[in-house]
Amino acid sequence: MSIDRRLFLGGLAGLAASATVPALAGFSPRIVSLDYAAAETLISLGAPPVGIQSADRWQRWVVEPGLPEGVVNVGQDLAVNLEVIAALKPDMILTxxxxxxxxxxxxxxxxxxxxxxxxxxxxxxxxxxxxxxRLGQLAERPAAAARFLETADAEFSAMRDKLAKRPRPPVTLVNFMDNRHVRVYGKSGLYQDVLDRLGLTNAWTRPTNYWGFATVGLEELARQAPSAMHLIAFEPIVDEIRPTLASSPIWRRMPVVEQERFTVFPPVLTFGMVPSALRFARLITNYLEGQGQ
Structure with a gap:
């Protein structure tokens, strides 16, 4: 079994760091998560994992909740380091x-x-x-999980009530894949479920894949976009894309751009769980409230 020496040494350094963090060093059970969504949920339940995959990219894709200091990076995607995981002595591993x-x-x-x-x-x-x-049961935090979900329900309801008193234009939600293509989110995705909870309309009604998105060109996005919609993109956006968009005739002539109904949200974990759903709900509620001022 091959070992990435740099990752292994980095993992050992992380283990040493975690020894100074009582919440991680003494926490039981010790959980390694190979999924951001499970990890963000465990953190929200007060049961942070001792190791996760791609810990170095958390701030780029998840942001909130913050990753506790000392959580060890166990590798990337399917190229996880089994030696580092074993050194953490986990009680369980989440896939x-x-x-x-x-x-x-x-x-x-x-x-x-x-x-x-x-x-x-x-x-x-x-x-x-x-x-x-289920994670609450596995992490021996069933009461915390129940409280978290009750709080989430209350917050979703409060935001829905707040938005019901304001104009609610249809929205289209995208990630830029490059300067000519976007991933647009619709049916079967987490964002759609949040829009439904908030009483908001998704302007994108065309088919999506298993994950709840479709990849389309700017031309198709422009053709399908209703004139009254607001277009919302999520960070991260690669730096090279912005100047190219600024010079793109297709992009500049889209009514949503000409009429300044385009905005960029900070990162939200696209394939997250309840913490990501709440983060998106707060962002879009604050945005639409600002549009009514």
Whole structure:
């Protein structure tokens, strides 16, 4: 089994750092998560994992909740470092359908539990509620999970009531893939579920894939966009894309751009669970409230 020496040494350094963080060093059970969504949920329940995949990219893709100091980076995507994971002495390891191909090798280290939110049901927020309760049981925090979900329900309801008193234009939600293509979110995605909870309309009604998005060119986005919609993009946006968009005739002539109904939100974990759903809900509520001033 090959070892990435730099990652292994970095993992050991992280282990040393975690020894100075009582919440991590003394926490039981010790959980390694190979999924950001499960990790953000555990953090929200007061049960942070001792290790996660791609810890170095958390601030780029997740942001909130913050990643506690001392959480160890166990590798990237499917190229996780089994030695670092074993050194953490986890009580369990969390995978998803995407990373569950590693189950056989991981199960030698600790019991493996699969967290499944994005499936054929097309109801990721409902699934996220269910899996939050399950994670609460696994992390020995069932009461914390119940409280968290009750608080989430109350916050969603409060935001829906607040928006009901204001204009609610349809919105289109995208990530820029390059200067000519976007990933646009619709049916079966987490963002759609949040819009539904808030009583908001998604302007994109065309088919999406299993994950709740479609990849389209700017020309198609412009053709499908209703004139009254607001276009919302999410960071991160690669620096090279911005100047190219500024000089693109297609982009500049879109009514949503000409009429300044385009904005950029900070990162929200696209395939997250309840914490990401709440983060997006707060961002869009604040944005639409600002439009009514």
């Amino acid at each position: 998803t359908p995407y990373t569950d191909s590693l189950r056989k090798r991981l199960s030698v280290i600790a019991p493996v539990h699969k967290v499944s939110v994005y499936d054929q049901s097309g109801t990721p927020l409902v699934n996220a509620y269910r899996e939050t309760g």
